[in-house]
Structures are given as structure tokens and as C-alpha cells.
Amino acid sequence: MSSLFTDTSHPNRKWLVLAIVAMTQLVVVLDGTIVAISLPHAQAELHLSDVQRQWVVTAYALAFGSLLLLGGRIADFWGRKRTYIVGLAGFGIASAYGGLIHSGAELIIARGLQGVFAALMAPAALAILTITFPMGRERNTAFAIFGTTAGMGAAIGFILGGILTEYASWRWCLLVNVPIVVVAIFAAALLLTESKAQGDTKLDIISAVTVTAGLGALVYGFTLAEHGWNQLSVLLYLAGAVVLLTVFVVRQATYAHPLLPLRILNRTRSGAFLLQMIAGATMIGAMLYLTFHMQIVLQFTPLQAGLGMIVQTVAISSTVPFATKLLPKFGPRPYLIIGPIIASVGIFYLSFVTVGGSYWTQIMPALIIAGIGMALLFVPVQNIALLGVDPHDAGAASATGNASNQIGGSIGLAVFTTIYVEASAGSHLPADLVEGYHAVFRASAVVVLFGAVIAFLMIRGSKADLMPGITVKEMH
Template identity: 60%
Template sequence: MSASPSRPARPPRTRTRTKPNRWLALGVLALTQLVVVLDGTIVNIALPQAQLELDLTDGQRQWVVTAYALAFGALLLLGGRIADYWGRKRTYLVGMLGFGVASAFGGLAQNGVELIVARGLQGAFAALLAPAALALLTVTFTHGRDRNTAFAVFGTIAGAGAAVGLVLGGVLTEYADWRWCLLVNVFFIVVGLIGGMLLVTESKAEGDNRYDVLGAITVTLGLGSLVYGFSLAEHGWGSPDTIGFLALGVGLLVLFVFIETRVAQPLLPLRVVLDRVRGGAFLIQAIAGSVMIGATLYLAFHLQIVLGLPPLEAGLANLPLTVAIMIVAPFATKALPVIGPRPLMIAGPLIVAAGLLYLSRITADGDYFVQVLPGLVIMGVGMALVFVPLQNLALTGVAPHDAGAASATANSAMQIGGSIGLSVFTAIYAAAVAGVTVTDAATQLSAFTAGYSATFVAAAVAMVAAAAIAVIFIRVGKPAPEKTTASEGDYLPVGM
């Protein structure tokens, strides 16, 4: 009789002992997300200097950004399945190591081709690293308030990472050299490797796991063709090359979907994306990625080329976006369990759109504090409302066996959205610039400004579309009461 009261006392002591490790692991995984996201933008500020030193063409300059996002997004689904089947911790560590080596190679590049190849390799290893990290987060924080907090932290890092990359890129380019925008990753990688080995617990999908090789080939080639086709649109939407690659990409992706319905263990189980809420979250994530990667690149160009800010000042000029996200995110996190994700997911994109429309009013002789700063603050408020619930929604109700595939889809949506968005924005920018008659240096700056303004308007339209998607697809209310099992959903449905 005396032994029975002592048994229930053990579990609380165990939870108390393991909880600090869980939160330390969250710190390591969040650092991973920061590295992956900021590397999508950290070279933006450095591109003018790198273009001069390596004699890059304008096309090569765009591909320094696109190569990373394209390789990352196209290989993420395969990376997610490798994480599920081979082991998430093992995949995470290999991705970390490879990302560090690729970063060092890029930092030592001697010409444009080497730099673009290095960026592609960074993206390829990020495709191993990112889904493994997110899947580890999913199986570490399975449900309840802790899960919401963990995903809010992770989502905030994702939202702020692009702007952090611009600031860090400005500091390194100004006081060191553009090459340090890549070499700095080595320090992050060392921390991530040590933390991963000590704090992260291995997990993988159980059962007989087989790789969907044909699916991996078709989705990779399909996404690659699609992004390349959009990049060619700068030279004309009606050109045979543009139409051909876009058609090829769509055809290969249709074939990929057909393959996924026929194989026993698909690369992307269609149940992951056909869920209404998750599907909507993936679409919104793609649009948000296009804005954070594409629009911030052209803002960086405006700050340096038109307003004449040096790299450090241009990087710091983006800081209000990050600060606004970091300030608003805790309030959004507290509001999430009270009102649910749907109001945040509708209001957030509309607020971001308002900020982008404000930025579209820029002029060649304008003032940063009047024409740029308010728009960045408004964007930051909206992005915080989007990113706090987004990662959690994208993985709500996912079975542990599919955690890597769902995590990869979430990341892939953002990266492919970013690379496609950048290509589309480039085409819009080129068309707007071509519409301005250039006679001297002043009209040249006006032409650039017209192009940047057009991209901000296009990005605003995309965010309004994201809000409409939230209205239609995000049909969930506030979180359900905490469950005792991780397989149950995290949110209550709302009525039609």
C-alpha cells in the first residue's frame, strides 16, 4: 500500500528534468531555421559589390539568389523523405555539415559560375537540413500550449530571418567583405552541429520505407523547369522558351501527382496537401515567400542604387521590418489560443499588402523616413500575424510517419514561391523600366524607381490573394483543449 502513492510522483520529476532539454533543442532548431532563411537574403546587400568584383552579368546576379531558392525548394520533398526514412537527427547533422562546406566554397568563389554553383549546393543541403529540423520540432512538441509556443518561435524566426539576413549582410559587406556573407555561416554551423549532437533525439518513420525515385525525379525537374520558365519571362511571356519551359514544368508536375497516386510509399502523400487547412497554409506560405524574398531584394536595390545608401545603412534600413515582427509576434502568440489562427491569417496579409502599397509610392528623390520606413513597419506587423500561426497550421494533424514530408512541403512552398515570385517580379520590373524613356542619370533613376514600385504593387496584389485563400481554406477556430494523444487535431473546425 505504501508503494502505490510513490509511483505517480515519478513522472512529474521526469518531465521537469527533460523539459529544459526540449527548449534548448528548440533553440538549436530555431537557429537552423534562421540560417536557412537568412541565406535567402543575406547576399542581397552584397550583390552590387560581388557583381563588380566577379564581373557578374545582370542575369548571373539574379541567379545568385534564384539558384539557392530553386535547389532548396526543388529538393525539399526528397530531403523530407530522407529525414523520415534515414533518421531525422542524422539527416539534420549531414545537412548542417554540407551547408557549411558549400558556404565556405561560395565565400572563396573566384567567378560567377563558382558562386552560383555554391549557392545551388547550399540550397541542396538546406533541403536536407530544413525538413529534418521542422520534423524534429514536430515530434518533440506534439500538442498543446508548448507546441503552439514552439511553433510560434519557429515561425517568428522564419518571418524575421529574411530581414535579419539583409541587416547582417549590410554589416559584413560594409566592415569586412561581401564574401563574409557566406563565410559567416561556418560559425552558425559549428553551433548547430554541437547542439544537434548533444540535445536532439533521433527519430524516424517506422516500417518498411522505400524511396519514391521516379516521383523525386519528376517533381525536381518539374519545379526546376517551372522556375526557369518564369525567369525567362523577363525577355517576354510569349517567347517559345518561356512557354516551353512553363509547359514542361506543369506537365512534369501533373505526372508527379499521377505517380504519387500509384506508388505504395509516395514522396509526397497526397493526404498531406489535400487537407483543406494544410493546403491553404501551403499556398499562403508560397505567397509570403515570394514577398519576403522577391520584394525585399528590390527594396535593397532601391536603397543602394537610387537612394545611395552604403551597404551597412541599407541593411539597417531594413531593420524596422524585423523589429516590428519581433514586437508583434508575442502579442500574436497570446492572441492565437483566444481567437484562433483564422483572423490572424486574414488580417495579416491585408496589413502586409497595405505596407507594400505604401512602399509603391517611392520616388527617385524621396526620403527614407517618409517613403520607406512606415511601409516596413506596417509590413512587419502583418508578417508577424501571418508567421506565428502558419507553421503550426501547415503541420496540424500530420501523422508522425509523414512529419518529414509535411515539413518539406511547408518549406518547399516558401522557397519555390520565393523563386517563382522573384522571377515574376523581375519580369514586371523589366517591363516597367522599359516603359520609361531614359535620357540621363536622373531619368535612369526614375526608371529604376518605376520598376521597384511596380514590383511592390504586384506583391501587394499577391498578399490580398493570400487573405482570400485564408478566408476560403483556413476553416478552423481557436485551439482545442489540450489532448493526451498527439494524433488528435490541434484546432476546432468552424462552421461554413
């Protein structure tokens, strides 16, 4: 075993690297949902308003997603190993702070800090993986494992959050990250080798500010829309978001050292990023309301609600091996079309839940169907998003994929909350709550189904072009 840590040419060393980055990616993704299952308990202890409760989830996803582009460039230029370890350390400290706070405002701040350091850690991890597995069947396997780990992270977060809340405290949903981070830092220091992008090392701070402010204004505008779309504040925030994001895009096209080189965004890769955004909206936004239905309407305990979500995790993990094995035969494009269609059927099935309904007939079948569909999406989408990317842009490209997922989650949560409030008319009666959940699930099903349209129109190229194990041609 010691030779694995000392011999950089050891054939099994790369799989330990995969284990490390996959473990930390799991932590980053599940942290978006692990707190969600414990929100009723945290709200009661800290006296959070309903708006503050939502921002406990949104602050993490928004900070994470909006800063990932900057984090990706820092990883490229400052060094991927160094950035990864700093991100791990900061994430652990923010998690410890969040587990020890005494007010709702402090909890939201801690969650935002977690997102900031996750924005350093996640793109560095994916860039390390891209360099460790540059091509071939090993790359296919590595990305399938990594993508599936990330895909299951949201569901695992619900389960683990339920267990920790029921048997310890909601605070352990944050504190649990600390020992994982300590182990990961130790292993990363021994196993990883430093790598950097070649060439100019300037960072586009102005672009980082405009994209962060633009995305923040967008999500906050959607949040304010809970009380009506015709409010002046909503219109101002959304208009400001459009202006800031337009400035960002124009700067990327004209600045010599852009934060997001637009050459990354060819049609196929852009389609993959949009699919990741849709997956984030579904796994972070819509699934949160399913846990609310189970806890508030069906009166499940946090543990029962968490265990109720394990069916989706099992469906995903059971589907992935078969999907990975058949991927070389069919190629990724059919997966990316069929997967969202199947997932949308499962989510739409949830729109038939009732106040006195059974988990076994109204929820479990939906989670199985949705899990199968999402697994088909998770297996190839991460690989497609990075296929053909120049090593100089590896961090930026991986950051764009992760940002798409998190921003999709934060926007999805804001939009679905607005839909829920309008459909439930602000009532807390079980029948009215269920009407709100119905609206959320129907909207989510439409969004996921749109993913199939995106894949059909944007994921182009032959099977050989889209399979790095066969060829690594640049896509057109």
C-alpha cells in the same frame, strides 16, 4: 548544465533543442537574402551579368525548395538526427566554398549546393521540433518562436549582409555560416535523440526528379520571360513544367510509396502551404527590390540599406508576443485573414517611392505596417501546416511547408523581375528604375492580399479544431 546534455528527461532539455533548430532555421532562411544585399559588390568583383546576379539568389531558393520533399522523406526514413547533422555539415562546406570562389559560375554552384544541403537540414529540424513538442501550450510557444525566427530570417539577412559587406567583404555573407554550423553540429550530437518513421522506407526517386525538373523549368521559364512572354523558349519551358508537375501529382496519387502523400493536402493544410508560398514571394522577391531602390536610387551604402530593413524586423518581433498571447482567444483563422490584408497595405505604400524621396516618410512606415501584417501570418501558419499530421509523414509535411516558402520566393523573384524589366523598359535612369520598382510593389501587394482570400476560403474549422493547445483533432 551538464545534466541537460546527459539527462534525456530533464525538463529544460527540450528548450535547448528548440534553440538549436531555431538557430539553424534562421541560418537557412536568412541565407536566401543575406547575399542579396551584397550583390552589387559581388557583381563588380566577379563581373557578373544581370542574369547571373539574379541566379545567385534563385539558385539557392530553387535547389532548396525543389529538393525539400526528398529531404523530408530521407529524414523520415534514414533518421532525423543523422539527416540533420549531415545537412549541417554539407551546408557549412558549401558556404566555405562559396566564400572562397573566383568566378560567377562557381558562386552560383556554391549557392545551389547550399540549397541542396539546406533541403536535408530544414525538414529534419522541423520534424525534430514536432516530435519534441507534440501538443499543448508548450507546442504553441515553441512553434511561435520557431515560426517567428524563420519569418524574421529574411529581414535579418538584409541587415547582416549589409554589415558584413561594409566592414569585411561580401564573401563573409557566406563564410559566417561556418562557425554557426560547427557549434550546431556539436550541440546536436549531444542533445538530439534519433527518431525515424515506422514502416516502409522506400524513397520515390522518380518523383524527386520530376518535381525538381518541373519546378526548375517553371522558374527558368519565368526568368526567360524577362525578354517577352511570347518567346518559344518561354512557352516550351512553361509547358514542360506543367507536364512534369502533372506527372508528379499523378504519381503521388497512384504510387504505393509517394514522395508527397496526397493525404497531407487537406483543405486547411493546403491553404497554409499557399500562405507560406506567398510569404516567401514577398520576403525574398519583393523586398529584394526595396534594397535595390535604397542602394541604386537613394545611394545608400550596403550597411545603410541593411539597417533600413531593421524596422521591419522590429515590427515583426514586437508584434509576435502580443499575437501569441491572444492566439488562444481568437484562434489562428482571423490572424491569417487580417495579417495579409495589413501586409498588403504596407507593401502597396512602397509603390509611392520617388527618386528624391525620404526613407523616413516613404519607406519606414511601409515596413512597419508590412511587418505587423507578416507577424500575424507567421505566428500560426507553421503550426496549422503541421496540425494533425501522422508522425510517419512529419518530414514530408514540414518539407512541403518549407518548399512552399522557397519556391514562392524563387517564382516571386522571377515574376517580379519580369514585371520590373517591362515597367522600366530596360533603362538604368533613376526615374525609370523607380517605375519598375512601383510595378513590383503593386504586384506584390496584390499577391499578399490574395493570401487573405485563400485564408478565408481554405482555413476551415472551429477555434478548438485549429488550436493544438486545446485539442489535436484532425481537420476537415
